[in-house]
Amino acid sequence: NAGVTQTPKFQVLKTGQSMTLQCAQDMNHEYMSWYRQDPGMGLRLIHYSVGAGITDQGEVPNGYNVSRSTTEDFPLRLLSAAPSQTSVYFCASSYRIVPRSLHFGNGTRLTVT
Amino acid sequence: AQTVTQSQPEMSVQEAETVTLSCTYDTSESDYYLFWYKQPPSRQMILVIRQEAYKQQNATENRFSVNFQKAAKSFSLKISDSQLGDAAMYFCAYRSASQGGSEKLVFGKGTKLTVNP
Numbered sequence: 632n633a634g635v636t637q638t639p640k641f642q643v644l645k646t647g648q649s650m651t652l653q654c655a656q657d658m659n660h661e662y663m664s665w666y667r668q669d670p671g672m673g674l675r676l677i678h679y680s681v682g683a684g685i686t687d688q689g690e691v692p693n694g695y696n697v698s699r700s701t702t703e704d705f706p707l708r709l710l711s712a713a714p715s716q717t718s719v720y721f722c723a724s725s726y727r728i729v730p731r732s733l734h735f736g737n738g739t740r741l742t743v744t
Numbered sequence: 745a746q747t748v749t750q751s752q753p754e755m756s757v758q759e760a761e762t763v764t765l766s767c768t769y770d771t772s773e774s775d776y777y778l779f780w781y782k783q784p785p786s787r788q789m790i791l792v793i794r795q796e797a798y799k800q801q802n803a804t805e806n807r808f809s810v811n812f813q814k815a816a817k818s819f820s821l822k823i824s825d826s827q828l829g830d831a832a833m834y835f836c837a838y839r840s841a842s843q844g845g846s847e848k849l850v851f852g853k854g855t856k857l858t859v860n861p
Contacts, residue, residue, distance in 0.1 A: 664849070671753075673835060673853040689848060721789065723849075732779060733849055735789035 633657050637722050637736035644712040644743045652707040652739050654722030660734070661727045663705040667691065667718040668738075674721065680705055681727060712743045746771045748838050750852035757826045758860050764811075765821045765855050767836030775841040778812065778819045779849075784832040792834070795819065797841070823857075831859045 638653045656663065664679035666689075676689030680699040694716060696708040705724075709716060719740050723733040747770045757763035769778070780792040795803045795812050802810050807827075811820045823830055836852040 666851075671853060673851040675851075676848050679848065719787065723789075732777075732791050732794055733789075738787045738789075740787075 635722055635724055635734050635736040637720075637739050639739060640737065642739060642741050644709070644741065646712060646714060646743060648712050649708070649710050650712065651709075652720055652722075652741075654705045654707065654736060655703050656705075656722075656724040656734070657703065658724065658734065659702060660724035661702070663699065663722065663724045664689070664733070665695070665697065665705070665707045666721045666723065667716075668721060669718050677707065677720075709741075712741075714743045717741060717743045746773075746776075746838050746840070746850045748836050748850050748852040750834075750836055750855050752855045753853070754856045754858070756858040756860060757823070759826055759828060761826055762822060762824045763826055763857065765823075765834050765836075765857065767819045767821070767852055769817050769819065769836075769838050769850075771817070771838065771840075773840055773842055777839045777841055778810075779837040779839070780808070780810070780819075780821045781835045781837060781851075782830075782832045783835065783854075784829075789835075793821065826859050828859050828861060831857055833857070 635656045665677040666674040668674050675691050678697040680686045721738050722736040725733045749768045776797045778795045782790045782792045793805045807824045809822045833854045835854045838850045
């Protein structure tokens, strides 16, 4: 049972480049989400999904796109990377019904130069 | 919107001693969940303990326990018999449980715990 798998673990981009952070879960969780973690800021929600075909914005959605074509996958796309997007990104999933605790991936450290 | 406040950016404790990490939250909802997550240097997010707001009894998990004060909107974490492996960032988090409520998990900014040998 792999849980939540994020790839890559590390990535360096130049300003203006695009990339996709991958997230997959094998627990049949309806809910999936993306957070970014910055020093002194805790974790802030970027986008989330409550099921295939359904996505919504979180607290800091600008500069990011998501889609949810399957229950298992929830990729995060950076269309034109900016230095302000340098961060650690976490994907997390859970059932919608109790106990509602999130299962996290191991994170992706992204640096934009 | 719900907010979570951790007023202690850093804490330290001697090995084998007890430490309490503070967390307060703001919400108008009556049905919700509260969590403490641990993040060691490995970056992995680990669930430490969970509390359902409708339960009056404080949750406990081995050496970890919470003091849940619903009226005061306070949710502190007590770590007993601290071990070197407890050194980590600790995050308090809130999630609505109400039908149609927010699916978002709201985090505090974290408390860095150092355990001194």
